[in-house]
Amino acid sequence: MSSAMQQLYQQVILDHSRQRSGYGELDQPQGESFQVNPTCGDECRVQVRLDGRRLGQLGWTGRGCSISQASLSIMHEMLEGESIDDAEELGELFRELMHARGKELEPQKQEQLEDLSAFTGVAQYPARIKCALLGWMALRDAIIQAQHG
Amino acid sequence: MTSVRDVAADFPLLGRTVRGGKRLVYLDTGATAQKPAAVLEAERRFNTESNAAVHRGAHQIAEEATEAYEAARAAVAQFVGADFAEIVWTKNATEALNLVAYGFLNATLGRGGAEAEQFRLAPGDEIVVTELEHHANLVPWQELAAKTGAVLRWIPVTDEGRLDPAGFEVIGERTRIVAFTHASNVTGAVTDVAPLVQRARSVGAYTVLDACQSAAHLPIDLHCLGVDFAAFSGHKMLAPTGVGALYGRAELLDAMPPVLTGGSMVEIVTMEETTFMPPPQRFEAGTQMVAQTVGMHAAVDYLSELGMDRMAAHEHRLTQLMLEGLAEIPEVRVLGPASAEDRLAVAAFDVEGVHPHDVGQVLDDDGIAVRVGHHCAQPVHRAFGVHASTRASAGIYTTEADVEAFLAGLRRVVQFFRGG
Numbered sequence: 424m425s426s427a428m429q430q431l432y433q434q435v436i437l438d439h440s441r442q443r444s445g446y447g448e449l450d451q452p453q454g455e456s457f458q459v460n461p462t463c464g465d466e467c468r469v470q471v472r473l474d475g476r477r478l479g480q481l482g483w484t485g486r487g488c489s490i491s492q493a494s495l496s497i498m499h500e501m502l503e504g505e506s507i508d509d510a511e512e513l514g515e516l517f518r519e520l521m522h523a524r525g526k527e528l529e530p531q532k533q534e535q536l537e538d539l540s541a542f543t544g545v546a547q548y549p550a551r552i553k554c555a556l557l558g559w560m561a562l563r564d565a566i567i568q569a570q571h572g
Numbered sequence: 573m574t575s576v577r578d579v580a581a582d583f584p585l586l587g588r589t590v591r592g593g594k595r596l597v598y599l600d601t602g603a604t605a606q607k608p609a610a611v612l613e614a615e616r617r618f619n620t621e622s623n624a625a626v627h628r629g630a631h632q633i634a635e636e637a638t639e640a641y642e643a644a645r646a647a648v649a650q651f652v653g654a655d656f657a658e659i660v661w662t663k664n665a666t667e668a669l670n671l672v673a674y675g676f677l678n679a680t681l682g683r684g685g686a687e688a689e690q691f692r693l694a695p696g697d698e699i700v701v702t703e704l705e706h707h708a709n710l711v712p713w714q715e716l717a718a719k720t721g722a723v724l725r726w727i728p729v730t731d732e733g734r735l736d737p738a739g740f741e742v743i744g745e746r747t748r749i750v751a752f753t754h755a756s757n758v759t760g761a762v763t764d765v766a767p768l769v770q771r772a773r774s775v776g777a778y779t780v781l782d783a784c785q786s787a788a789h790l791p792i793d794l795h796c797l798g799v800d801f802a803a804f805s806g807h808k809m810l811a812p813t814g815v816g817a818l819y820g821r822a823e824l825l826d827a828m829p830p831v832l833t834g835g836s837m838v839e840i841v842t843m844e845e846t847t848f849m850p851p852p853q854r855f856e857a858g859t860q861m862v863a864q865t866v867g868m869h870a871a872v873d874y875l876s877e878l879g880m881d882r883m884a885a886h887e888h889r890l891t892q893l894m895l896e897g898l899a900e901i902p903e904v905r906v907l908g909p910a911s912a913e914d915r916l917a918v919a920a921f922d923v924e925g926v927h928p929h930d931v932g933q934v935l936d937d938d939g940i941a942v943r944v945g946h947h948c949a950q951p952v953h954r955a956f957g958v959h960a961s962t963r964a965s966a967g968i969y970t971t972e973a974d975v976e977a978f979l980a981g982l983r984r985v986v987q988f989f990r991g992g
Contacts, residue, residue, distance in 0.1 A: 463928065465960070487927060554929060
């Protein structure tokens, strides 16, 4: 396999796409959002329960490519139990990375992204950026639903 | 006789490399075909020598443009076995199919006078489509049904991805329109048109054929097929984008009310009302895509010169190679007939446990261009129990080496994601 593909499909992405963290529906979600990628028909549903200003519970279901599934899985791993502010900040950083055309962000930001830094190479492929961001669009919307719904 | 390698040399784009110097293996012809130099040159020559608006202006260039535009219509009509005035230019097949649906709607709304009464739909009338359809030959009929109170029914597919003849029973006394594909852009299955036309005729229903995939790959004779309407697009048959055509039997086009209205399609306009020109002009409102029609003329000339029979035979051989190769990869399930008979060189498939996007990405890294997703045909994917697939589709310029490169690439995909 070429180095471009090894750069795109890093082990952490392949692992998360197979062992998906947080996959499943919540019992009584306070907010949820359903998003579709019209290019391929992929879809995801993200559900949240808030605990004050924290994401008490975060769950997701859906189907999609390894990029979209790994993105959701890592999102769950990094954000469940964390504050809404942290979720928003990380979401912003991830969006910035996805618009960086495959270049790394500043070292401090790259560190803050933790496992999400594995997606750096995805941003070289415009058709795949939506895959990576689908779950994050759903999360942002689900939090708004939970706060105002 | 030109070899297939020589044919590929006629297509400038196929000479480029992708992803860091890799030879391009273009297997996305089902989405859009590459253009031979003859087509590109015809368009260029028209734009540099004869560009003018058609059917207006008395100057020499306008005359040349009008002549080129109508000569293209004559060439395309002959290519598909239709009469000159039975071919209406549209921007693509989607527009052509919508033109028929909106013609029925306008007739139902009372437009078109007594001749158009035959197209009026009443609540409870039935429109029959099939589960195989591209969204372009499904959604316009859903919309027409919703607007008129007609009921949409459909013919299901078999496990192999062909129309189920047992399902033809759905065509009954209330059926007014039967819209079906000549060849599926997913399963590649070629429809046996005759029994459907016969059954539709026996109940007095109109037939609408989506000939997008077939017109580009098989010899086609619309008069012989006996359908009432047919749609096809230029860009799938080596012509430019932005041009397609609607075929309608002469007496039907003659009776159908216009859809888009405005300039170029009128006789007398007063502040109160307007009379319309006869077809095909009645359906060609506004300034037309003249250069593209000239390109389409060059495309059908090119195809005729190669010979559609010869092209179909070459693609049949590619179908066999593709299907044999895919059958040897245990993780791959082809969505469509296993045999190459009555089947286009289109193979949509599922790789167990690997998402189509990931399949396509790794193939692309080898320079192999395939389509991923639902290919604008969600219902047939649902019938196969998947929501998306990877599709390799060949054209006249595809070589056996291309198919071999694709199969080798696919084996690497399986190796990469399934690990072995």
